[in-house]
Amino acid sequence: MLITCPYCGPRDVIEFTYQGDGNRERPQPASQNLDAWNAYVYNRLNPAGDHNEIWQHSGGCRAHLRVVRNTLTHEVSSVAFARGDHKSAARHKAEGKP
Amino acid sequence: MSPRRTDAGGRIDRLRTIRFTFDGAPYIGHAGDTLASALLANGVTLFGRSFKYHRPRGVLTSGVEEPNALVTVLRGEVREPNIAATMVEIYDGLTAVSQNRFPSLSWDLSAANQLGGKLLSAGFYYKTFMGPAIGPLKGTRFWMFCEHFIRRAAGLGRAGIAADTARYERMNAFCDVLVVGSGPAGLMAARAAADQGARVILSELEPHFGGSANWSGETIDGMPAADWAARAAGQLEGYDNVRLLPRTTVWGYYDGNTLAALERVTDHKERPGKGEPRHRYWTIRAKSVVLATGSFERPLVFPGNDRPGVMLAHAAERYANEYGVLPGNRIALFTNNDSAYRCALALKKAGAAIVAIVDVRPELSSEIRELADEVEAKNLSAHAVVATEGGKALAGIKVQRFDMVNGALAGDRRSIQADCLLMSGGWSPTIHLASQDGAKAEWNAARQAFLPPNATQRWIGAGAFTGSFSTAEAIAEGRAAGLSAAGGTGTPAALPVVEAAPGDPDPAPVFEIKADGKSFVDFQHDVTAEDVRLAHREGFISVEHLKRYTTLGMATDQGKSSNIPGHAIMAEALGKPIPEVGTTRFRPPFSAVSIGSLAAERFGDLRPERLTPMHDWHVANGATMYSAGLWYRPMIYGHAGETIEQAYVREAKATRESAGIVDVSTLGKIAVQGPDAAEFLDRVYTNMFSTLAVGKARYGLMLREDGLAFDDGTTWRLGEQDFLMTTTTANAGKVMQHLEYFLDVIWPELKVHVTSVTDQWAGAAIGGPKARAILAACVTGTAVDNAALPFMGIVHGKISGVSVMICRLSFSGEMAFEVYSGAGYGTHVWEALIEAGKPFGLVTYGLEALGTMRIEKGHVTGAEIDGRTTARDLHLDWMLSKKKPFIGSAMMDREGLIAPGRLELVGLISLYNQPLNGGAHIVEALDEANPHDSIGHITACCYSPALGKYIALALVKDGKARRGTRAHISDPLRNRFGPVEIVSNHFFDPDGSRMHG
């Protein structure tokens, strides 16, 4: 399996560390909603097909990547920096998150 | 000349004689021979004994699919079992032995197994040995009684116990086009792709390129096909962009068009050349793949089809045409298709008599009738072979009229004398790699075969692999596939012209002749047609169940010759067409792969060693080094005659009495920098860091998202936006990844950069009542008194001309300082400290004394922060800020994490003056014979010089409430039992007066 790191180019999967389901939404830091925390910490999607995942290029540039991987074929259909275009940064600010 | 060797012909070198032994007997072969061809040439018919019944077996095939003729090859003490004799190239001194026979191949005691055939029928493992309901052998005892004998009788080769002395290698390769298989299709594909400028790898599992061209007897472009193939391979050798890999089996097709291959580099040599490995494991990433893997001929299923002398038709053709060997002198043929007639002609030309051609089909085309006339054989159409005769070699066959519409036999049985019977049951394309890739094969009723599925990755099929069995088709498809794989379109030259024997590629749909006697489907696992029907009667009708119940197709040949006949028999039993019974998906490896090649260079101690800057000094000064993760750290600096305990007690005592110094360079160190660094630390630590003044350090605790304790350490504020975080040695990598994850994924808006600087700093911790005096004696550029350097303060100065950073913090509980310098100056600063400490009685101490002093102080480490404990369990709840959320704050107060009955950190004092042991359990009352419930376990232990007692830290159920009570150690494994007192984990100087000084 190859992942094409936006910095480093196509690299073998042994250079990467799987960092979990990329669909998880972390509740607001101060949230006391235990169900939401529970879902975030413990629940993972397990789709047969395309899956949003976080991978770290731990043996390379160390960047975390959002990877869409097909769990049946290991085909990687998209790779992007997890930091993205700072949309999530804007979202955090808009929602008044610390 | 050997009895079965032809005078001329074949691709062996009759002038080069090679001597080898089989079962101790000496034989002679020629360069170009396999072990199978050389033994056949010597008149050997018996190659092995079958798996369950110990029936005599000969050689069935001429290639990688061989199920019968498995041998063990010996090289010195090293034995390699279960190698197909058809794949062993002989060399001078080759020593091979047969398998699964006792005491000898020709006289085998266990052959009596076949008399008890019922006992060993399908599923025998599961049912025969339930045993009688009563008596000494009731139930499974009977099985245990029998197992000993059956395990000995059933089996394959014996693995060796001598260490493998061979070297194995790994190789990564990249190409535009990988061509698997080098028959006419593969050669054409490789050439076409190479002419387009593509980087091409051509792999061939046999020693010679050319595949069927080497033995087909056909003519291509006016020359013998074998010569055409040799010329084509020779031309490819001249291309810079082509890599040829002979003796290389592509055995796995993985995602990303990644393929695994095994190259047998020196198995065919008496000894490896300089630097040559035995095998080479290739990982090949190919932009496109051309699968030109050909097809396997299928046996027919009829009674006695396993007798030595019964062989696949095209195997015999190959022995004659490629090796100049006649597998028999009076040869009969049994077929359901046209392709076998070509073989009869080849053997006739090589000098054998063809005594009969038995064909299940009532009508033959005029072309095929002419071929039959040409070989002057008795032509028995609408007939079938119903029995074979002979012992360790075939003596004759019995034939009967056969109606292929209903499978009925009629009329008298006729005997025909023959010493060899060739059979052909049609062809199965070698679709293994395509099947591994995931798609389902499609049944083709005309070809009576599963054809390759549609490609799910970038591969293109060509030749017999696709069900196009003629050489002309292979050549055309091969060139088209090569062009397409290389992205080319043009078709420049005319295709090579093939002259071949005529024939219809479609066989008659006949797989089995039902007559009395054992008819083998899976030769290697001794599965008969009756076993398949028994499985059906007992309800094991899915292909997957059939496989497991009968073990059909589960031997080392993975059913290459048996799968389709097995499915056909099951389909008939079910009354369903074959495609509805289905086929199993092939899995890697295609054929056996040496364990050595999988490990290759990656065996032995593979861990990199991490050495601190002062490592050489420690070793030179008597340290016993200890491996802690990847690091090597001094355990003790022992004196002559000291035990470990004596050494660390001396070191710890001296530290508390005067001063001690320890190398702490292994601590994880992370630079946390940026405008939001303080905010970030507030989020990742349970306590506040934004309030920390520049020039001060603070002890911090991190939790995981689930609220359990994660890691602890001090973080130093070097500047407004500049922190130096320290972590435990063991968790340095994990903490770094944790921080990076949150900065990248969760809080990308934070302007913080984290950098691992563990290797950039050398660290020495110096502690004890004289520590400050020692620093005062050697540090310049700063004062180190209490005003300049208060507890948790940081100063910058120089030691022996080198810039150092000193923080006053304590792990030992003494007045202590950590002195950091650039890693390159670590030894220089260390030596200066040692020198300055001499008048003060400074000692070096190792991990044991470090651990002892931390246990005395009750500090936690990874043994207590074990992934199951909370901050409260460790009495660190004072560090949980209520003013802010932090990682883990939401989850840390869940019911189960604050409920009574949790394991809490306590101290233990041995009341029986014996050492306590890590991992030992703690019970409320002692009863050695009948252990009580554990209430906890010891995490760390030592002899405490400060207390003069054996002490330990432990995690004990409701530990805090048990302080002042007694319990017992129960350690049956080490046979240690005894009373302990449960106390606070702060054994020594609980109010910290020594370190605050």
Ligand SMILES: [Zn+2]
């Ligand atoms: Zn990268």
